[in-house]
Amino acid sequence: MNLPPVAQLIPHSGNVILIDEIVSFDKDTLVARAQIKQSGLFNQADGSLPAWLGLEIMAQAVAAWAGCTAFSAGQPVKLGFLLGTRRYDCQVPAFVAGSDLTISVACSLQDDAGIGTFDCQLHQSGHVVASARLNAYSPPNVDDFIQEPPPNV
Template sequence: MTPCPWWPADLLPHTGDMILIDQVLEFDAEQILTRIHVRGGGLFNRPDGSLPAWVGIELMAQTVAAYAGCQARVGDKPVELGFLLGTRKFECNVEHFPLGSDLLIHARRSLQDDSGMGVFECHLTGGGIQASARLNVYRPPQSANYLAEGAAHD
């Protein structure tokens, strides 16, 4: 894998406090590795500063979005919006990620078609924490047009 020269804010369609991953470590055509240091005071933190384990799905989804952002940047294309359609088999050995934890999130593309549908195998690890899931995602070919079409039908 190649070290990533971009910040998460350059790769994700998110802004501000909704960007949960701290760094994209490396990526290639099939996979990506990101990291997060659990800090208190965020949108999803529990009173003790920890993050509920279900936030792991969002961390995985942002890792997949960062993968798409890296692929767009490499191809000199704009970063576009994508959608998490669902997850299968989310498993985690803890109920929360403790304050101060360093977590690594690895996502590997297992399927992607020309319509924008994709499946990624994801793993989150760190300090005795193990979580995994298969994420189903969709990135329309031109997300701005896709959203405009949906708004026109409302």
């Protein structure tokens, strides 16, 4: 299946997009690639990305999986929310500028209400450098979910 560029599969834009391409996708998994850019919104003074940003890279890969799923079903890409993680384990202090990451995502639970659990890993030079289990929510109607009632005056 020919997939569109990442920017059309996730509800992010510009320098906030941290993954570069989708390598493979199926109904339960996604593999993506990211090259750590020398400069960007989240880079540290030495050009690296802080280790905690691995969680966002994983979350964007989950969003890409949801976008690929929607695209393959002929549906629009929907907004989703990262609810949290059970354990983010990162083996590196930072992601060095110029390095390549492979991101793997496996959906272990997806219910009809829009709740999903995903096992994620970041690989660098063939080794797992970070892993986490992410919980995400994609509400059936995003507008109703984010609509804030007017304040009581």
